[in-house]
Amino acid sequence: MEDKEIYAEISSIRNLMERSTKFISLSGLSGVMAGVYALVGAALAYQILPKGNVLQPLPVSKYPDLFYGSYGPGYWATLDLTLFFIALAVLILSIGTGILLTVRKARKKGLSVVNPSSKALLISGGIPLLTGGLFVLILLGHGYFGIISSACLIFYGLALVAASAHTFGDVKWLGIFEILLGLLALLKPGYGLYIWATGFGVMHILYGTIMHFKYDRESNAK
């Protein structure tokens, strides 16, 4: 066997092992878009949230104050619904854009979107994500507003870490940062919205940009 042949053989083996275990059609741009949606959502939420409540950390010793602020449960109940729909819109737009751009990227590369690695990605990421989603909804139901942004970040981070085994390794680092931000949000009860905006907005834009230049540009050039 020729030298060149052996190299070609080994690189084809490595390529196949990678392609068969990892879903590499995730689009970096969709991360950027998700970040933009999150920032717009956070800005809208900021507009309608009582300012004092967001800026000043609440006394942790008095639980009702932490959860309701000085506005009382009734005020929160109506506010709660508006915030819920903003969050839902951000979620649907992000997922929609993500699916659209990922399918487009896969088509461009001539790869299929439905394959064992994308299924593994959905299952391993979906379980922590769905658990987190239900957890947050239950928190909302109980009126525990103070820890919702923290729970969102932590569960999302855990989902990313779990899913990263089946896609680009960089996703794991994004996950770890989200978890750290979630813990920080728990430490600093009044700053939930800011930290949420950092985690879902700024981090997504940052990582999406990195991923785009690292993987998408490179594959387009080929």
Next chain:
Amino acid sequence: MKVTLNNFDKAFENRVRLQVMSVLVANESYDFNSLKDLLEVTDGNLASHLKALEKEEYITVIKSFLGRKPNTRYKASPAGITAFKMHLQALENLIKQQKL
């Protein structure tokens, strides 16, 4: 030099077989259609190579049904994984020897 040639596995001489094996080593199991899509080979071609690997007992076949459709999955056997590693080692040695 002789050792190298001994480790060179005849079963992996064919490119498709080696590719099938690398996918099965990297994954817990893989089904026929996904394998076909990934390697871009025809049904008959893939089936005959899978048969050959099965005969060597390098892979095991799990047949089941997804609803009414038959779903055949393949798994690398411990013997197959060992053989694959030896083959890779042999390739590596060959490169090293040619560099000297």
